[in-house]
Amino acid sequence: MTMRIVIVGGGAGGLPLATYLGRSLGKKGRAHISLVDSSASHIWKPRYHEVATGAIDADLDAVDYRAHAYQNHYHFFLGAMSGVDRKQRQLILAAHTDKEGKQILPERRLDYDYLVLAIGSVGNDFGIPGVKEHCFFLDTRQQADRFHDTFLNYCLQANYEDKPISIAIVGGGATGVELAAELHHAVSLLKQYGHDNLDRKRLNVQLLEAGPRLLPALKETLAANAQQELERMGVEVKVSTMVKEVHHGYMVTEDGSLVEAGLQVWAAGIKAPPLLADLDLETTRGNLLKVNSTLQTSDPHIYAMGDCCACPLGEDRIVPPRAQSAQQQAQHLAKTFRRLQVGETPKAFQYRDRGSLVSLSSYSALGQLMGSLRGGNFFVEGWLARMMYVSLYRMHQAALYGWPRTLMLLLAGRFNRLLRPRLKLH
Numbered sequence: 001m002t003m004r005i006v007i008v009g010g011g012a013g014g015l016p017l018a019t020y021l022g023r024s025l026g027k028k029g030r031a032h033i034s035l036v037d038s039s040a041s042h043i044w045k046p047r048y049h050e051v052a053t054g055a056i057d058a059d060l061d062a063v064d065y066r067a068h069a070y071q072n073h074y075h076f077f078l079g080a081m082s083g084v085d086r087k088q089r090q091l092i093l094a095a096h097t098d099k100e101g102k103q104i105l106p107e108r109r110l111d112y113d114y115l116v117l118a119i120g121s122v123g124n125d126f127g128i129p130g131v132k133e134h135c136f137f138l139d140t141r142q143q144a145d146r147f148h149d150t151f152l153n154y155c156l157q158a159n160y161e162d163k164p165i166s167i168a169i170v171g172g173g174a175t176g177v178e179l180a181a182e183l184h185h186a187v188s189l190l191k192q193y194g195h196d197n198l199d200r201k202r203l204n205v206q207l208l209e210a211g212p213r214l215l216p217a218l219k220e221t222l223a224a225n226a227q228q229e230l231e232r233m234g235v236e237v238k239v240s241t242m243v244k245e246v247h248h249g250y251m252v253t254e255d256g257s258l259v260e261a262g263l264q265v266w267a268a269g270i271k272a273p274p275l276l277a278d279l280d281l282e283t284t285r286g287n288l289l290k291v292n293s294t295l296q297t298s299d300p301h302i303y304a305m306g307d308c309c310a311c312p313l314g315e316d317r318i319v320p321p322r323a324q325s326a327q328q329q330a331q332h333l334a335k336t337f338r339r340l341q342v343g344e345t346p347k348a349f350q351y352r353d354r355g356s357l358v359s360l361s362s363y364s365a366l367g368q369l370m371g372s373l374r375g376g377n378f379f380v381e382g383w384l385a386r387m388m389y390v391s392l393y394r395m396h397q398a399a400l401y402g403w404p405r406t407l408m409l410l411l412a413g414r415f416n417r418l419l420r421p422r423l424k425l426h
Contacts, residue, residue, distance in 0.1 A: 003031040003341055006091050006112040008081050010037035010065055012045055013306040013326030014118035016399045020334035022074035030341055033074035034110060036093065040065060040078055043141050044396055045120070046323050049179040051144040053151065053186040054424035055361070058141060060416065063400060079108065084115065084279055086299055091115060114301055114340070116333060117289065121270035121307035121321060130246030135266035138175060147265070148424070154262055155187065159195040164202040168251060168261035170243055171268035172209025173216070174358050177226060179265065180207050184233045185361040189423040205235045206259055208251075210242040210268070217320070217356050222366050229360055243268075270321060272308055284310045288318075293348035295333060303336075305329040311349065319351045323392075327399065328352065357389045365389045 005021060007014050018035040025031035041062035043051060050056045069076040079093035089112050096105040123139050125131035136147045158165050167183060169176045187203045207214075207230065214230075214237065215223040227237050243259075245252040251259040272287040282290045282298035288310040295303045295311060305311075306326035311319040319325045328351060336346040357367030365386035397406040 002029065003337070004034070004111055004113045005031055005116065005337060006034045006036065006110050006114075007116045007118060008036045008091065009118035009120055009306070009308075010035055010039070010042050011118060011120050011306065011326065012323040012396065013330045014116070015042050015063070015065075015068075016327060016396075017116065017118070017305070017330040017333055018074045019068070019072050019400055020330065021337060022069070022072040024334065024338060025341060026073035031337070034077060034112075035065065035069065035074055036077045036079060036081065036091065036110070037065060038078070038080040039141060041141075042068075043144075044323070044393060046174075047393065048138045048141065048144040049175055049182055051141060052136075052138055052147040052179065053182040054148055055182055055186065057420070057424045058145065062141075068400065077108070077110065079105065081119065081275065082107070083275075084302070085109070086280070086302075089113065089115075089301060112301070114303065114337065117276075117297075117302065117304040117308055118306045118326070119273055119275070119308050122273050123266055124269040124271035125266060126269070128243060128246065131266050134246045134248055135170070135264045137266055138179070147263075151183075151186075151263065152425070155190055155195060155198060158202075159190075159197045162197045164204060165198070166204040166206075166261045167263045167265065168206045168208065168259050169265045169267060170208045170251070171266065172207060172211065172214035172237075172239065173267065173269075174356070175267040176207055176209070176265075177214055177230065178359050178361075179267065180205050180230055180235045181233065181359070181361040184235070186423055193421060193423065193425060200234055203234065204261075206261065207235055207237050208241045208243060208253075208259065209237075209239045212240055214239065215358060218358070218367065226358060226360065226366055229366075233360075270307060276308060286310075294336060294346040295329060295349055296346075303333060305333060311351070313351055320353075322356070323396075324354055325351065327396070330399075357392065359386065359389045 007018050018033055021033045026033040041064050043058050043062050047056060051058045065076040079096050082094035083092040085092060090109040091112060093108045095103050095107050097103050123137040137143050169180055183205050184200050187198055188200050191198045213223050214227050230237055242254040243251050244254050276283060276289055277287045284290060289297050289304040289308055291297055291304050291309045291311050295305055297304050307321040313319045332349045339346055355367060357365060359365045394406055397409060
């Protein structure tokens with residue numbers, strides 16, 4: 001009987017896993033591989049801040065799941081997971097509707113021998129009043145597109161009325177820092193494309209962080225350099241500033257101060273999708289799925305990977321929720337299912353921290369790479385770090401397409417930059 005593997009979530013880990021398994025097992029008819037996602041296309045999540053500002057055109061950079069499935073010997077199903085029938089080993093997909101709420105597809109069930117949950121994470125509002133109602137999140141492409149449309153309209157109106165632009169971003173991690181830099185880059189480009197009254201000097205971006213410094217994942221000196229670079233651009237950085245309420249047009253901090261902003265973005269943390277709490281699988285206090293060293297949950301037929309699981313990493317630590325973690329887990333699970341297919345025992349997952357890089361738009365980048373030639377950390381900044389940051393996305397593309405096609409996509413992108421605007425203007 002052909003092994004049936006169903007993967008839920010086509011993100012940084014789920015899509016490469018489907019690709020690896022499709023090429024190795026699906027192509028030879030040794031397994032039936034299915035990928036499920038609520039969206040019809042894939043954008044690498046670390047680039048959502050670029051989608052939000054228009055730095056990249058998501059329609060050009062997106063991977064169409066159906067076309068990719070055809071090319072890589074797996075099957076794609078459009079839909080959102082609503083539950084799992086563990087007794088029957090069936091994944092339950094909710095009815096699929098269009099934007100007007102009209103049902104397109106009814107509730108469906110997919111049989112599986114092994115189920116892989118790679119559904120990622122969602123923004124954590126920490127129960128703070130007004131966050132859901134008044135803030136933009138950047139957890140999905142739809143949210144990034146919504147911010148992009150609103151941002152362009154805001155700039156259009158500000159240019160016509162000759163008024164300044166104010167944007168508040170809560171969260172001093174990679175997303176908040178990168179978005180702050182991209183906003184300055186976007187406004188400078190909009191001025192070139194006819195917004196004569198816009199100027200970076202008239203853009204007020206406030207970056208609020210509850211902790212004592214930005215970018216806690218990086219060395220303190222690098223985080224300080226990032227803050228200096230942002231402040232040089234004109235970003236107002238406020239550390240040790242906790243937001244306790246959000247209202248239309250302003251936020252209230254813990255000390256009672258008001259932070260006024262025409263647009264408000266929440267990038268202050270992530271949490272497990274609420275659905276995980278209803279699967280009757282063992283979870284942590286934060287509802288992350290507990291997995292063992294082979295990424296197996298408390299159900300031996302269900303595996304989990306990426307941000308939605310708590311993968312052990314030494315004593316009282318878990319693998320950090322990063323794209324590189326999901327990519328490594330995808331490679332590991334591809335080997336695991338190939339071993340299971342021939343009756344071999346899966347091996348334990350070994351996480352290798354390759355460091356962190358943060359982009360400051362086209363201006364610069366910085367970060368640290370783990371395991372240099374001397375066995376320690378290698379700290380990089382400026383153009384070298386920027387090149388390394390871009391290479392991470394190219395490696396992701398190579399996992400999906402192979403290097404020859406990735407190089408062709410790189411060349412096509414260079415030609416596009418000659419013919420198309422440097423910013424998505426619609």
